[in-house]
Amino acid sequence: MNVTIVGTGYVGLVTGACLAELGNNVFCLDVDQAKIKLLNAGGMPIHEPGLEEIIQRNVEDGRLIFSSDVAASVAFADLQFIAVGTPPDEDGSADLKYVLAAARAIGRHMDGFKVIVDKSTVPVGTAQKVDAAVREELARRGLNELDFAVASNPEFLKEGAAIEDFMRPDRIVLGVDGNARGERALAMLRELYRPFNRNHERTRVMDVRSAEFTKYAANAMLATRISFMNELANLADRVGADIELVRQGVGSDPRIGYSFLYAGTGYGGSCFPKDVDALCRTAHEHGLPLQVLDAVQRVNHSQKQVLLHKIWAHFGRHLAGRTFAIWGLAFKPGTDDMREAPSRAIIAALLRAGAKVRAHDPVAQEQAARALADDLADQPELLLNMSYVAKPLDAVQDADALVILTEWKNYKSPNLRALKEAMRSPLVLDGRNLYDPHAMAMAGFTYLGIGRNNLRLVPADQRVQPEIAVEQAVATDDIAKGSGAVHAASEEPMAVLTGLCTKAAEGTQKLHGEQPSA
Numbered sequence: 001m002n003v004t005i006v007g008t009g010y011v012g013l014v015t016g017a018c019l020a021e022l023g024n025n026v027f028c029l030d031v032d033q034a035k036i037k038l039l040n041a042g043g044m045p046i047h048e049p050g051l052e053e054i055i056q057r058n059v060e061d062g063r064l065i066f067s068s069d070v071a072a073s074v075a076f077a078d079l080q081f082i083a084v085g086t087p088p089d090e091d092g093s094a095d096l097k098y099v100l101a102a103a104r105a106i107g108r109h110m111d112g113f114k115v116i117v118d119k120s121t122v123p124v125g126t127a128q129k130v131d132a133a134v135r136e137e138l139a140r141r142g143l144n145e146l147d148f149a150v151a152s153n154p155e156f157l158k159e160g161a162a163i164e165d166f167m168r169p170d171r172i173v174l175g176v177d178g179n180a181r182g183e184r185a186l187a188m189l190r191e192l193y194r195p196f197n198r199n200h201e202r203t204r205v206m207d208v209r210s211a212e213f214t215k216y217a218a219n220a221m222l223a224t225r226i227s228f229m230n231e232l233a234n235l236a237d238r239v240g241a242d243i244e245l246v247r248q249g250v251g252s253d254p255r256i257g258y259s260f261l262y263a264g265t266g267y268g269g270s271c272f273p274k275d276v277d278a279l280c281r282t283a284h285e286h287g288l289p290l291q292v293l294d295a296v297q298r299v300n301h302s303q304k305q306v307l308l309h310k311i312w313a314h315f316g317r318h319l320a321g322r323t324f325a326i327w328g329l330a331f332k333p334g335t336d337d338m339r340e341a342p343s344r345a346i347i348a349a350l351l352r353a354g355a356k357v358r359a360h361d362p363v364a365q366e367q368a369a370r371a372l373a374d375d376l377a378d379q380p381e382l383l384l385n386m387s388y389v390a391k392p393l394d395a396v397q398d399a400d401a402l403v404i405l406t407e408w409k410n411y412k413s414p415n416l417r418a419l420k421e422a423m424r425s426p427l428v429l430d431g432r433n434l435y436d437p438h439a440m441a442m443a444g445f446t447y448l449g450i451g452r453n454n455l456r457l458v459p460a461d462q463r464v465q466p467e468i469a470v471e472q473a474v475a476t477d478d479i480a481k482g483s484g485a486v487h488a489a490s491e492e493p494m495a496v497l498t499g500l501c502t503k504a505a506e507g508t509q510k511l512h513g514e515q516p517s518a
């Protein structure tokens, strides 16, 4: 089939490439001419594993073209997918200006039946607005009778695993109107997606509004699981439990499952923050605030500060003369996407407090430099204290602390001896809970994960009551409670905590008969 994809971002490019890979002829349109030029020169505007090869193959085979020619893109196919961005508006609702501009462009050029498919994540009722925008353009041209359909086909791919997700989707949601136009649209979409249903039927057909809602409901559920675990992790810090063990105990219940229960530094990326926000806005507009999701957002906002509070509890608020190594900048592994990445808030705060930051990320350094330049536009001189390195170990040379923000595979089993030798002080703040706290303590590190500062690490006679210590450390903030407490209560925090951890680990080792791993 012939297909036009409007917008060649993370979703549009993957959708276009994968549909071409299945034998369709795909026209990828973007208003960003630099992006089109880059793609036509064989370059890649984003990092997505496996995508470059698919694009190259299909461009060579003549099934995939990139262009900014709107008239040609509309003429190319009866199926017009809109996959442009829907960033948050000032009030948090989804900004539909790109979607509606794309719809209008189709209305300005179409001269026969079209199925306009909203693939962008859009609030309930958007298809109706798209319909009205196209109709208005057709009326302007005196083509009121020209028929078209608007369908909803939200995308569920995950950056970093986008090809696999697109090629083997859990479900294909198709929202169509219950009329002849809707039936016609459904028939075309069913034909396009037929190859995906060979093994079993993955298509869920529903009305347009339910399809639009389904996407938000899915992201809201996932964000809720993350905030839920993050909040419990902060409590685990206080009560001396290990959230990783709790996660496994909880996840083994098939009604709950293991996915999306990892505590961390808060969710980021181009979808969860804006989609949860947009859904909350929709709810407020309808006079039915979503109390759970309002709390999910608040928790997430606070969670992005948790590592900072641990840092402040340890070093104090003024960080001049300190160097922090950062492992991981992208909001998650497998992508270079820096939208709403927790690393941005943390690095900007460190720089503003006078610290030097040396960062490593396998693919996101260029994007991170751009994002941080935006974030620190009011104090651009601070960027002189920010540097990027080619290897993870280069980042930690003489660093006062290592802060882990993205769970890239190559951070998972570092050479702990080399790491410790390279650092000025062996403090690891692990925002992704990558390591075993006991093993880290045995290797001589002060290790602070998220929700892992369990009292088992500290022998009973040396325990500091978390609540008391928190008051001493960061009395003003609810979020900082827990791990930072132990340090702040001490004159020489690092030495004391390292000692405690080491003794505790020895105790644990005896208890479990474990050998230390380094």
Ligand SMILES: NC(=O)c1ccc[n+]([C@@H]2O[C@H](COP(=O)([O-])OP(=O)(O)OC[C@H]3O[C@@H](n4cnc5c(N)ncnc54)[C@H](O)[C@@H]3O)[C@@H](O)[C@H]2O)c1
Binding pocket: 006, 007, 008, 009, 010, 011, 012, 029, 030, 031, 032, 035, 083, 084, 085, 086, 098, 101, 102, 105, 119, 120, 121, 122, 155, 156, 157, 158, 159, 270, 271
């Ligand atoms: N990124 C994801 O992981 C993901 C996953 C599922 C759904 N979504 C949703 O898909 C949509 C697109 O997200 P994205 O991350 O791919 O966005 P993106 O910002 O990476 O890409 C959007 C592209 O659309 C182009 N564009 C804007 N207006 C245009 C127009 N009128 N005509 C042609 N091109 C135009 C932009 O130049 C840009 O290249 C959003 O609604 C998003 O919420 C994203």
